[in-house]
Amino acid sequence: MKALIIFGSPRKNGDTASLIKTFLNNFTGEVGFVYAFPNTDNNGIAPCINCVACKKTDCVIKDDFSKILKDDYDILIVASPIYMSNLPGPMFNVISRFNYLFHSGKKLAKQKTGVLILTGGGHGAKRLQGNSNEDLAIRQAEFIFAKTNSSLTDEHVVLSLNTDVVPSKDDKIAQEKIKQIAIELSNTYKI
Numbered sequence: 001m002k003a004l005i006i007f008g009s010p011r012k013n014g015d016t017a018s019l020i021k022t023f024l025n026n027f028t029g030e031v032g033f034v035y036a037f038p039n040t041d042n043n044g045i046a047p048c049i050n051c052v053a054c055k056k057t058d059c060v061i062k063d064d065f066s067k068i069l070k071d072d073y074d075i076l077i078v079a080s081p082i083y084m085s086n087l088p089g090p091m092f093n094v095i096s097r098f099n100y101l102f103h104s105g106k107k108l109a110k111q112k113t114g115v116l117i118l119t120g121g122g123h124g125a126k127r128l129q130g131n132s133n134e135d136l137a138i139r140q141a142e143f144i145f146a147k148t149n150s151s152l153t154d155e156h157v158v159l160s161l162n163t164d165v166v167p168s169k170d171d172k173i174a175q176e177k178i179k180q181i182a183i184e185l186s187n188t189y190k191i
């Protein structure tokens with residue numbers, strides 16, 4: 001049983017990380033990480049440069065996006081803060097790289113369970129275009145779940161959207177929900 005986490009925060013000890021820590025403390029399977037932002041240990045994920053090499057051979061960009069294409073995981077977790085009512089720019093780099101599937105004609109066929117964790121501490125574009133703060137970010141994340149053949153249900157969506165007042169580490173509802181998801185998925189995928 002393997003979970004792959006696409007991590008969209010630049011902060012290793014921030015709000016999103018506090019929910020991931022709770023997941024890790026309660027999950028019994030193997031875990032891999034894809035860090036969208038560069039950090040001291042990772043280069044992050046670069047955007048698609050539309051060179052279309054993938055039409056004929058392979059993606060020319062060598063980074064951890066290959067972990068997503070490896071298609072060896074049962075659970076896909078997208079964990080990210082909301083920036084300007086969207087996923088942060090480096091998460092859009094991740095999204096752009098699914099262009100590989102379009103040009104290569106390949107599919108990530110393995111059926112997966114999706115988990116979405118979103119943190120936010122503001123109101124973003126609440127008054128713009130009738131969207132609530134998290135709507136656009138959820139839609140972007142849904143693109144990732146669709147392209148990876150991961151099904152996402154409401155039971156697997158964890159929102160901690162008041163972090164300017166209550167940091168996610170103290171958000172009891174979100175913390176309990178991600179803990180229960182980790183326990184449930186550990187049982188579901190137990191061999």
Ligand SMILES: Cc1cc2nc3c(=O)[nH]c(=O)nc-3n(C[C@H](O)[C@H](O)[C@H](O)COP(=O)(O)O)c2cc1C
Binds near residue numbers: 010
């Ligand atoms: C550039 C930037 C834009 C942000 N825009 C929003 C926003 O539109 N809506 C929101 O709820 N929070 C917004 N936030 C707040 C973060 O989502 C919030 O602080 C979150 O808890 C950070 O999570 P992290 O500690 O895991 O990085 C923004 C933060 C930054 C740095």
